[in-house]
């Protein structure tokens with residue numbers, strides 16, 4: 001006897017995209033091939049997250065490929081707004097030159113200010129001056145002292161490169177961007193994702209208040225431990241910064 005199927009008994013049509021199975025309103029109205037081959041079709045699919053993964057992947061591939069042969073390196077951070085007549089500009093330039101003299105490549109964000117100072121010091125010393133640029137709303141381009149530059153779309157891919165290809169950090173006075181880079185490294189060391197990673201904070205007047213707060217509030221309140229603070233070396237002396245960095249790295 002024929003079975004009288006109601007609409008509820010009908011198998012619901014589905015659409016498969018790799019491991020993903022879509023039904024009902026989730027089913028697309030076109031296929032991937034259609035969207036690829038029909039140049040007159042909508043282009044918004046290239047802005048979807050699965051597609052972005054490929055772009056993210058390609059940034060990792062480009063970054064890893066370009067930096068694989070870099071050798072020992074230091075990432076130097078600091079404000080994009082540091083002017084060339086600021087004493088911290090000259091300090092950044094000298095620190096980079098002296099670390100270059102010790103055989104380190106210098107990696108920066110490739111932008112203006114303290115980044116430019118460090119790239120300048122490294123380039124003038126004849127070393128490897130690397131800029132890891134980032135796509136920003138008001139594109140500035142790489143500073144002219146970058147000799148090996150890579151431009152990233154994604155901050156987190158770029159930040160992986162700063163950590164992966166450096167033996168440690170030197171951090172000059174800076175704002176949110178600099179703080180983000182500093183605290184990411186501190187967190188990675190604290191959680192033992194990276195080991196033996198010296199971090200110099202250059203500028204006692206600028207960073208002193210932060211270090212005091214870390215001690216009197218974070219440490220006292222038990223939110224961090226003494227070894228977390230001991231990762232940092234605070235100084236105003238270029239030679240001391242370089243000597244401490246080299247000693248810790250060896």
Ligand SMILES: C/C(=C\CNc1ncnc2c1ncn2[C@@H]1O[C@H](COP(=O)(O)O)[C@@H](O)[C@H]1O)CO
Nearest residue numbers: 077078079080081109110111174175176177178
């Ligand atoms: C704001 C200005 C330029 C921005 N250009 C940048 N180019 C590259 N990298 C940048 C830029 N701005 C910030 N960064 C990253 O953050 C750190 C500095 O940020 P801060 O907030 O200025 O401390 C730096 O190390 C970069 O990695 C022109 O005024």
